[in-house]
Amino acid sequence: MSQATESDVREDGVIESVSGPVVTAVDLDARMNDVVYVGHEGLMGEVIEIEGNVTTIQVYEETSDVAPGEPVESTGQPLSVDLGPGMLDTIYDGVQRPLDVLETKMDSAFLDRGVDAPGIDLERTWEFEPEVEEGDEVSAGDILGSVPETESIDHKVMVPPDSDGGEVVSVESGNFAVDETVVELDTGEEIAMRQEWPVRKKRPAAEKFTPTTPLVSGQRILDGLFPIAKGGTAAIPGPFGSGKTVTQQSLAKFADADIVVYIGCGERGNEMTEVIDDFPELPDPQTGNPLMARTCLIANTSNMPVAARESCIYTGITIAEYYRDMGYDVALMADSTSRWAEAMREISSRLEEMPGEEGYPAYLSARLSEFYERAGYYRNTNGTEGSVTAIGAVSPPGGDFSEPVTQNTLRIVKAFWALDADLAERRHFPAINWNDSYSLYRDQLDHWFEDNVAEDWSELRQWGIDTLDEEDELQEIVQLVGKDALPEDQQLTLEVARYLREAWLQQNGLHDVDRYSPPEKTYRILEGIKTFHDEAFDALDAGVPVDEIQSIDAAPQLARIGTTPDDEADEFVSEIESKMAEQLRELY
Amino acid sequence: MKEYKTITEVSGPLVFAEVDEPVGYDEIVEIETPSGETKRGQVLETSDGLVSIQVFEGTSGIDRNASVRFIGETLKMPVTEDLLGRVLDGSGRPLDDGPDIVPEERREIVGAAINPYSREYPEEFIQTGVSGIDGMNTLVRGQKLPIFSSSGLPHNDLALQIARQATVPEEEEGDGDGGSEFAVIFGAMGITQEEANEFMDDFERTGALERSVVFMNLADDPAVERTVTPRLALTTAEYLAFDKGYHVLVILTDMTNYCEALREIGAAREEVPGRRGYPGYMYTDLAQIYERAGRIKDQEGSITQIPILTMPSNDITHPIPDLTGYITEGQIIVDPDLNSQGVKPPINVLPSLSRLMDDGIGEGLTRGDHADVSDQLYAAYAEGDSLRDLVNIVGREALSERDNKFLDFADRFENEFVEQGFGTDRNIEETLTIGWDLLSMLPKDALNRIDEEFIEEYYVEDEQAIEAPADD
Numbered sequence A: 001m002s003q004a005t006e007s008d009v010r011e012d013g014v015i016e017s018v019s020g021p022v023v024t025a026v027d028l029d030a031r032m033n034d035v036v037y038v039g040h041e042g043l044m045g046e047v048i049e050i051e052g053n054v055t056t057i058q059v060y061e062e063t064s065d066v067a068p069g070e071p072v073e074s075t076g077q078p079l080s081v082d083l084g085p086g087m088l089d090t091i092y093d094g095v096q097r098p099l100d101v102l103e104t105k106m107d108s109a110f111l112d113r114g115v116d117a118p119g120i121d122l123e124r125t126w127e128f129e130p131e132v133e134e135g136d137e138v139s140a141g142d143i144l145g146s147v148p149e150t151e152s153i154d155h156k157v158m159v160p161p162d163s164d165g166g167e168v169v170s171v172e173s174g175n176f177a178v179d180e181t182v183v184e185l186d187t188g189e190e191i192a193m194r195q196e197w198p199v200r201k202k203r204p205a206a207e208k209f210t211p212t213t214p215l216v217s218g219q220r221i222l223d224g225l226f227p228i229a230k231g232g233t234a235a236i237p238g239p240f241g242s243g244k245t246v247t248q249q250s251l252a253k254f255a256d257a258d259i260v261v262y263i264g265c266g267e268r269g270n271e272m273t274e275v276i277d278d279f280p281e282l283p284d285p286q287t288g289n290p291l292m293a294r295t296c297l298i299a300n301t302s303n304m305p306v307a308a309r310e311s312c313i314y315t316g317i318t319i320a321e322y323y324r325d326m327g328y329d330v331a332l333m334a335d336s337t338s339r340w341a342e343a344m345r346e347i348s349s350r351l352e353e354m355p356g357e358e359g360y361p362a363y364l365s366a367r368l369s370e371f372y373e374r375a376g377y378y379r380n381t382n383g384t385e386g387s388v389t390a391i392g393a394v395s396p397p398g399g400d401f402s403e404p405v406t407q408n409t410l411r412i413v414k415a416f417w418a419l420d421a422d423l424a425e426r427r428h429f430p431a432i433n434w435n436d437s438y439s440l441y442r443d444q445l446d447h448w449f450e451d452n453v454a455e456d457w458s459e460l461r462q463w464g465i466d467t468l469d470e471e472d473e474l475q476e477i478v479q480l481v482g483k484d485a486l487p488e489d490q491q492l493t494l495e496v497a498r499y500l501r502e503a504w505l506q507q508n509g510l511h512d513v514d515r516y517s518p519p520e521k522t523y524r525i526l527e528g529i530k531t532f533h534d535e536a537f538d539a540l541d542a543g544v545p546v547d548e549i550q551s552i553d554a555a556p557q558l559a560r561i562g563t564t565p566d567d568e569a570d571e572f573v574s575e576i577e578s579k580m581a582e583q584l585r586e587l588y
Numbered sequence B: 001m002k003e004y005k006t007i008t009e010v011s012g013p014l015v016f017a018e019v020d021e022p023v024g025y026d027e028i029v030e031i032e033t034p035s036g037e038t039k040r041g042q043v044l045e046t047s048d049g050l051v052s053i054q055v056f057e058g059t060s061g062i063d064r065n066a067s068v069r070f071i072g073e074t075l076k077m078p079v080t081e082d083l084l085g086r087v088l089d090g091s092g093r094p095l096d097d098g099p100d101i102v103p104e105e106r107r108e109i110v111g112a113a114i115n116p117y118s119r120e121y122p123e124e125f126i127q128t129g130v131s132g133i134d135g136m137n138t139l140v141r142g143q144k145l146p147i148f149s150s151s152g153l154p155h156n157d158l159a160l161q162i163a164r165q166a167t168v169p170e171e172e173e174g175d176g177d178g179g180s181e182f183a184v185i186f187g188a189m190g191i192t193q194e195e196a197n198e199f200m201d202d203f204e205r206t207g208a209l210e211r212s213v214v215f216m217n218l219a220d221d222p223a224v225e226r227t228v229t230p231r232l233a234l235t236t237a238e239y240l241a242f243d244k245g246y247h248v249l250v251i252l253t254d255m256t257n258y259c260e261a262l263r264e265i266g267a268a269r270e271e272v273p274g275r276r277g278y279p280g281y282m283y284t285d286l287a288q289i290y291e292r293a294g295r296i297k298d299q300e301g302s303i304t305q306i307p308i309l310t311m312p313s314n315d316i317t318h319p320i321p322d323l324t325g326y327i328t329e330g331q332i333i334v335d336p337d338l339n340s341q342g343v344k345p346p347i348n349v350l351p352s353l354s355r356l357m358d359d360g361i362g363e364g365l366t367r368g369d370h371a372d373v374s375d376q377l378y379a380a381y382a383e384g385d386s387l388r389d390l391v392n393i394v395g396r397e398a399l400s401e402r403d404n405k406f407l408d409f410a411d412r413f414e415n416e417f418v419e420q421g422f423g424t425d426r427n428i429e430e431t432l433t434i435g436w437d438l439l440s441m442l443p444k445d446a447l448n449r450i451d452e453e454f455i456e457e458y459y460v461e462d463e464q465a466i467e468a469p470a471d472d
């Protein structure tokens, strides 16, 4: 979080009441959304309501023992993040305090109160390589140069969005700390690497486009059936234990984004630890560098203060927008947006606001759409193109999708990946229900897959969808009379559909190979199953009984393609295909 | 310390009093009734001139003449290693006739959150000796794994069996003097005297009491006190684990009673209720309990939590199990049908889950084939179980030979693998051996989740010849 300078400090106020994370103060000279320091310990908070002489504050730290009469000090600045090199390979809390720095400062594994820390290291120096010269005319957002932030990412240093721009009168190259001036303009403006930006305000861009490139996820059911675009929005709703976190983590690991912002919003501590442990070890499938080199983590776990949970989403999306401004494709995961909504509800109820549906504040829907609207494929003010893809988990109470957070999210997002308790209980993972899910990006992304993977990508997919639909209808009959009562061709369709489910849709997120499936492999597995379909129906037409068709031992091998290394998969499928053909043709 | 006689309102568990000095949020309050009884409470809301207080021991006997004292600090738990072996009430006062407790330190009971950066990922296998857990839903040190049960089911027997048998195998061999035994913290909330006796008798009989600290809030103790009992228990657990290096197993029962107390307080405060009348902040509140489990980098000890809850109407979508499941790292489901079949412990593995299992098992931890065996047992049992409905309609004869094998498998899985009795302690080898015996009923090519090399090594060739016990 960015820290106010002394000169900003305005008139102090006095605490009037304390109720959990909500504190009211009188005589405080502060504006809406200003950051304030509360009580003798200087707990960080934000102004959320002003009524007459009474200012209401949500406090980002525990308020035990805080009493009326204690002072409140305003910084005169809205809640902002520090933006600059050093955010990648870092883990923050909900108000951008680096958790490793907090550990050192507090000298404890437990989070203490009243300790602040800047969002980026102010001492560390970076090697700045200018991309402008003296005499160049620059305006807001323009790229001035870059620093190698991590082995994967060149961090672009930009003119702050609120600058008036001007002519470059001096530019330095070499090693600098983030607050040292690297470029000076004729207006007298001195530009350093570090910027600040208020988290609740969207960063400006020139234009928003309809996205046409997929965010290739490496998940077969997503790339194959419900793809998401770079700059798109998606929701993953599902009951507990259905696979929201595993799916989000898989995307964070394998999606072909340049930058990943992963927000653990009101979820488990151990899940964040898992990411911290795994990501430095795992290679980014695009660059081969450690995943951490493209990742920024934000962890405000369920037991951390609820007000900071409310803000962690904004902290995350602001950081994502900043990297987008550099021309990068950013993927943001928020696990879980329901916990964010609940944080709003908790604060709102302490404010005794008029509750809307199920106690959520009436502005729930507006806040959700504001958040997802910040995603998109943009032309930036500096002419580069970049995107923010936003993927939010939703945790509906009792797994019931009719509740307000799921419903309000559904209205905004364009891809909906519905997790299903039944599938999860059958350990069909990812437990994404292929009947309930959808992606409105499918058609606009087909070109990309046809140009880059296979010409008949959409045709083959349609065949898969039709087969699954047919299975669905047939299953209803099977429930009543048993499978053996069906005609042979329908029994065979069920067999083909079973391979679609088990060999194609299922993907073990915890298996070293299977967890990532490049689109070529996704396509090839589907093609292998189609081959089985074609050969099997030929055999059936030639009079071979379905029992015999089902008993060939080559077809079950289809289920082992997923776990076959990517560079051997193609050959393995060909092998299965020819064996299946051979074994089936032998039958007639 | 200022004393007030300014109570303006008493409402359910809440008392409102006027004050002329600032009082801190969460501060502890002592209220003395006219009859001389002292009750403790906590500040829920404080403003200039007025505070609302939640009274732990119930408000009966309090009137306008009662005097209110603000202690000037928040609720603290006196901690010391000497607590081991002691039995305390739900507010932390000794119930046994042991010596006075001389605290080494007094700790804030609202524990600070563990910095996620400072956590160590839990991955040490705990052998509970229960096949339904070890084999299928493995528990690891530092995990929070609740038992979801219903009234009238033997969840307490299961919890006691775990408490008695839990060990970490490799370490056992290392020092042999029980260095891997757990210190047990038992937090009871609103359980009956009878249930309490069940636990105490077992602790005494097995000598477990020596390495336990017991907190007892019984069914007839004040409900509001239940909101502090688990926090006292966990503060003690944190002290033993992270200051004294113990591996601590915390059993909290019954979380349903805890949640009812939260609801009662919420209603008294006239809060806008959330789902089914429970407070909107119940998720956060429960998280502040359950997240106090785990491991910390460079620290010896650990906290493993087994909270128990009874699902109202055996409904897993009820807010109590629902919010719990959203926070904990899996759940063990105790099932009424298996119980009436006489399966002990009646664990239904299908809806059960241990999310931390994956990293805690395998070569060098349990055994190389563990993950595959568990997957395959699960899949085969699920398949057999799903055929049961169909059998009821079309009869066994209408099913293929293969389907009949799966049906038999499902029966034997319940009667031989899950069933073991509350007194049997099976090591992981025994559990896996039973698993292979059962899997060997099925043809090899049905074992599609197991690596061929393991099938080679463990598949029992002649098992298929052995007839499954006829079921009628």
Ligand SMILES: Nc1ncnc2c1ncn2[C@@H]1O[C@H](COP(=O)(O)OP(=O)(O)OP(=O)(O)O)[C@@H](O)[C@H]1O
Residues within 6 Å of the ligand: A238, A239, A240, A241, A242, A243, A244, A245, A246, A247, A267, A395, A429, A430, A431, A507, A508, A509, A510, B325, B326, B327, B354, B355, B356
């Ligand atoms: N793709 C997958 N491959 C293999 N296993 C999976 C997959 N997805 C989920 N699982 C299994 O399901 C368990 C629960 O998944 P996950 O933690 O993602 O659930 P969740 O929906 O995030 O639950 P909660 O809402 O409680 O956080 C995992 O621990 C894992 O065992």
Ligand SMILES: [Mg+2]
Residues within 6 Å of the ligand: A244, A245, A246, A267, A335
């Ligand atoms: Mg999750």
